[in-house]
Amino acid sequence: MVKTIKGSGKRKEAIAKATISKGTGKVKINNQLLDNFGNEIAVMKIKEPIILANNPKDIDIKVRVSGGGWSAQADAVRLAIARCLVDSNKNLKKTFLEYDRNLLVADTRWKETCKPNDSKARAKRQKSYR
Secondary structure, three states: OOEEHHHHHHHHOOEEEEEEEEEOOOOEEEEEHHOOOOOOOHHHHHHHHHHHOOOOOOOEEEEEEEOHHHHHHHHHHHHHHHHHHHOOOOOOOHEEEEEOHHHHHOOOOOOOOOOOOOOOOOOOOOOOOO
């Protein structure tokens, strides 16, 4: 692999843009090493596509992520990294789809919007007879 490959992922309000280039196996998210990013669950979630690709030591992965909470950011980063890895090696696509379809296909669920004159998405005005 000689060229750089770019990919993106979205989850709720979080948007991640990943770049894979030739390197020494470093994974950086928002200029932080992966192990220093977020909490332990988020780090394990993000490592899944890298582990399934047999920990490639000849590439560097850089990701910029913004918006959303820590879980949505972790899912967006995971999706972006997996898409980049598949672009660099087409054989990984079958492996990723068998393991978890959400590695390559975005989860399009969204927060339901609030309705007019109501406080919440499904709450109704209280009815009073007197």
